[in-house]
Amino acid sequence: MSFSFSQENLEKIAALKKRYPSPKALCLPCLWLVQYQEGYISLDAIDAISEQTTIPPMEVYRVATFYTMFHLEKREKLQVDVCKTLSCKLCGADDILQHLESKDVTINHVECLGSCGTAPVMQINDKNYENLTIEKVESILEELL
Ligand code: FES
Structure with missing residues (x-):
């Protein structure tokens, strides 16, 4: 499988290149563009980012694997990140989690969502x-599933 940035994303990258003096600063925005375009970041996409930024592919890969919000594999089910940190836990996150477990979604337990x-x-x-x-x-899932 190969990857190419969409024309719209190439234009966004061109605009970002003018904004950032160092090509290394383009790594995160390019990773987001890929993820929004494809839903995940393939190795071919990492090569494409490397070409756009002149950052070696291994370095792009290290950035992509460091941050948990980037996905390196295609995800079939709806991904639901549920905060498991104190405020949410005290306000009923466990009930929400228990309810979500009966749904056809992938639940990710995450730290504070700010x-x-x-x-x-x-x-x-x-x-x-x-x-x-x-x-x-229930109403959110009805809309999305
Ligand atoms: S504790 Fe859940 S959003 Fe901060």
């Missing part, structure tokens, strides 16, 4: 869903 004031929180496709209740989770 929205403790609106706990409990889950994240799907980089969007936070806050002040969760079982009913709210």
Whole structure:
């Protein structure tokens, strides 16, 4: 399987190159562009990022594997990141988790999603869903599944 940046993403990269003095700074934005375009980051995409940034492929790979938000394999089921940190736990994250376990989704237990004031929180496709209740989770999943 091969990878090519979409024309839109090539234009975004060209704009980013003007903004960042060092090509190394393009690594994270390029990883995000790939993930938004394909849903995951393949080895071919890492080569494409390397070509765009002049960063060696192994270095791009190390960055991609360091951050848990980047996915190096295609994910079939809807990925639901559920915060398991204190505020969310105190506000009912365990009930949300228990409810999600009966659904056809992949649950990822994650640390604080930065929205403790609106706990409990889950994240799907980089969007936070806050002040969760079982009913709210049901309605969100109905929309997405
Ligand atoms: S503790 Fe859950 S968002 Fe911070």
